[in-house]
Amino acid sequence: MTRFITSSFSHLILLIGILIMVVPIWMIFASSTHTSSMINMNGLQMFLGDSFYENYLRVLLYQGGFFKEITALKMFFNSFIMATGVAILSVVTSLMAAYALVYYRIKYATLLFWIIFITILVPLELRIFPTYSVMAELNLVNSYFGLIVPISASAIATLFFRQFYKTVPDELLESAKLDGANTWRFFVDFLIPLSKTMIVAMLIFMFVFGYNQYLWPLLVTTSEQYWTVVMGLKMMSGSIVHRFAFVMMSMVPPILIIIVLQKYFIKGVFQDK
Amino acid sequence: MKKVQFKSSYSQYLFLAPQLGILLIFLYWPIIQTFRDAFTMQDAFGFGSKFVWFDNFLFIFDDPAYFIAFKFTIIYSFVITLITGSIGLLLAVQANNVMHGKSTYKTLLIWPYAIAPAVVGVMANYFFSERFGLLYHLFHELWGFNWYESVFDSYIYVIIAGSWKQISANFIFFLAGLQAIQKSVIEASMIDCKNSFRRFWTITFPLLMPTTFFLIIINITYAFFDTFGIIDTTTIGAPSGETRTLVYKAYMDGFRGLDLGSAGAQSIMMMLIVLVITIFQFRYIEGKIHYN
Numbered sequence: 221m222t223r224f225i226t227s228s229f230s231h232l233i234l235l236i237g238i239l240i241m242v243v244p245i246w247m248i249f250a251s252s253t254h255t256s257s258m259i260n261m262n263g264l265q266m267f268l269g270d271s272f273y274e275n276y277l278r279v280l281l282y283q284g285g286f287f288k289e290i291t292a293l294k295m296f297f298n299s300f301i302m303a304t305g306v307a308i309l310s311v312v313t314s315l316m317a318a319y320a321l322v323y324y325r326i327k328y329a330t331l332l333f334w335i336i337f338i339t340i341l342v343p344l345e346l347r348i349f350p351t352y353s354v355m356a357e358l359n360l361v362n363s364y365f366g367l368i369v370p371i372s373a374s375a376i377a378t379l380f381f382r383q384f385y386k387t388v389p390d391e392l393l394e395s396a397k398l399d400g401a402n403t404w405r406f407f408v409d410f411l412i413p414l415s416k417t418m419i420v421a422m423l424i425f426m427f428v429f430g431y432n433q434y435l436w437p438l439l440v441t442t443s444e445q446y447w448t449v450v451m452g453l454k455m456m457s458g459s460i461v462h463r464f465a466f467v468m469m470s471m472v473p474p475i476l477i478i479i480v481l482q483k484y485f486i487k488g489v490f491q492d493k
Numbered sequence: 494m495k496k497v498q499f500k501s502s503y504s505q506y507l508f509l510a511p512q513l514g515i516l517l518i519f520l521y522w523p524i525i526q527t528f529r530d531a532f533t534m535q536d537a538f539g540f541g542s543k544f545v546w547f548d549n550f551l552f553i554f555d556d557p558a559y560f561i562a563f564k565f566t567i568i569y570s571f572v573i574t575l576i577t578g579s580i581g582l583l584l585a586v587q588a589n590n591v592m593h594g595k596s597t598y599k600t601l602l603i604w605p606y607a608i609a610p611a612v613v614g615v616m617a618n619y620f621f622s623e624r625f626g627l628l629y630h631l632f633h634e635l636w637g638f639n640w641y642e643s644v645f646d647s648y649i650y651v652i653i654a655g656s657w658k659q660i661s662a663n664f665i666f667f668l669a670g671l672q673a674i675q676k677s678v679i680e681a682s683m684i685d686c687k688n689s690f691r692r693f694w695t696i697t698f699p700l701l702m703p704t705t706f707f708l709i710i711i712n713i714t715y716a717f718f719d720t721f722g723i724i725d726t727t728t729i730g731a732p733s734g735e736t737r738t739l740v741y742k743a744y745m746d747g748f749r750g751l752d753l754g755s756a757g758a759q760s761i762m763m764m765l766i767v768l769v770i771t772i773f774q775f776r777y778i779e780g781k782i783h784y785n
Contacts, residue, residue, distance in 0.1 A: 227590065227591055227592065229587075230588075230591045231591060233584065233587045234588060234591070234602075237580070237584045237660075237664075238598075238601045238602060240657075240660075241601075241602065241604075241660075242601075244620065244657075245616070248616055248619060260624075260625075263625035264620075264625055264627060312511070316508040316509070316511060316512065317508065317511070317513070319508050320505045320506075320508035321509075322495060323498055323499055324499050324505040325498045325499070325500060326501055327501060332509065335513070335516075336512065336516065339516055339520050341764065341768060341771060342520065342524060342764060343714075343718050345718045345721060345740045345744070346740075346760045346763050346764055346767075347520070347523040347524055347526075347527050347760065348744065348747075349527075349530070349747045349753055349756055350523035350524070350525075350526035350527050350530065350757075351519065351523040353523075354518070354522055354523050354526070369515060370519045370520075372515060373515045373516050373519040375516070378512065390495060390497045393495070393497045393498075403499050403504050404504070407508075428607050431609070432607075432608075432609035432611075433609075434610065434611040434721070434722040434725075435721055435722070435725075435744070439748075450611050450722075453615050454611070454725070454726070463615075464619075467615050470609070471608045471612050474607035475608065478604055478606065478607040479600060479603070482599075482603060486599075486603075486665070486669070490666075490669040
């Protein structure tokens with residue numbers, strides 16, 4: 221009986237927690253399916269209206285409707301390019317750097333380690349204007365390259381891969397050497413397949429990180445053609461229900477990725493079963 | 494370190510080159526420029542700049558707005574850490590308690606982690622708008638809530654907006670921490686101590702210390718840096734700069750005021766704060782907690 225009571229209590233607390241997370245989003249979603257005059261008269265709604273298709277299609281496809289030149293669809297495309305670019309570039313470079321740090325007897329290993337890891341202490345927000353002027357000097361303002369590369373200059377994934385490699389048993393390299401594998405073959409044929417979960421977890425982490433960037437795209441894009449979804453929140457104009465619809469859509473890609481690939485993400489980041 | 498390694502050779506540099514290259518050009522070069530900015534002053538017409546030693550630093554220490562931002566950042570990170578940590582821990586303990594549906598709860602509580610702070614801010618905006626914001630009207634009924642004018646009320650606004658999604662991260666890490674505690678330890682403690690409340694605070698919680706301290710750092714970093722998108726989409730610092738974080742103020746001074754010297758000096762002050770927190774973490778916390 222006590223068991224039943226304590227467990228019901230746990231379920232109740234968890235339910236409240238979930239409601240706190242879900243209700244605000246549901247209300248914005250429900251409101252986004254109404255007309256603007258309805259919202260302006262009656263405030264946020266709890267129940268669905270019947271303007272769903274009208275509102276969402278308008279936001280996604282109308283050029284010169286919601287923003288000036290760009291459609292929301294193009295902004296999703298830009299965000300996707302940026303997030304994928306950040307994920308791939310940072311994961312590939314981190315995989316390689318961590319490999320060199322763990323599997324080579326390097327003379328200045330400690331120095332290199334610190335040159336790479338001290339950068340974690342200096343997030344982009346602390347060097348945003350100088351980074352912008354570097355990008356301007358290199359003529360990279362208003363380009364996908366400019367959106368992607370400064371965000372990829374991160375050693376977080378390197379730290380994770382380094383920790384992971386250190387748990388790989390020494391016997392793996394010994395047997396690979398017996399098989400005659402050189403450094404490149406060992407990296408590609410042995411280590412990368414072994415790190416698959418970790419690689420997927422880091423790709424998810426960096427994708428979400430790249431997609432959610434707000435300040436940097438705001439600064440580095442002056443042309444609407446390179447606007448991303450999250451920075452677009454700052455630029456929104458138009459009627460209230462269209463804003464609701466845009467906000468709702470803006471959170472779908474990262475949430476979907478986290479829920480669908482949850483298993484890899486948790487396994488990789490926590491390195492548990 | 495590994496006992497078996499490859500001998501040092503040129504190929505190691507091929508593996509290091511891409512990351513080192515990107516870090517040198519897009520991270521170290523800007524950092525060096527930050528230092529250069531911090532110690533120089535642009536003349537009013539933008540024609541040149543001169544070396545001014547610590548003048549930019551002295552100016553920010555003379556600026557009352559800097560201390561307002563400093564005070565707010567400290568309060569903000571403390572309150573966010575406290576709120577998200579305790580709610581995250583409460584939910585994690587309950588999720589760890591239930592026999593069925595543990596992974597369903599995990600799925601239902603993990604996703605807010607993925608939402609961008611700016612998106613959270615825009616949503617919070619709708620709930621705190623004077624026109625149709627539900628929370629605005631609820632709080633207004635209760636005590637005359639008005640974040641446009643009251644500093645306390647604007648704190649409440651940005652604290653709710655800032656805490657909401659961060660609960661999720663605290664929940665995931667605490668749950669992982671709880672699941673990593675060995676069953677045998679918990680079972681042994683159940684024999685010794687019948688009171689589950691006391692058992693939690695004397696056995697389980699101390700075993701969660703590594704997770705707790707890790708999360709404290711994560712939450713502080715979040716409140717310092719990631720909340721930019723939240724502030725910029727909610728109060729924009731209102732009333733009169735009381736809800737500006739240090740990062741937000743530095744950005745505004747650099748962007749709106751075009752005062753790169755001051756922005757640089759403020760960035761360096763932030764770097765020092767982050768460095769102190771990190772050293773504190775390594776020196777005092779890592780040394781004092783026990784890993785099982």
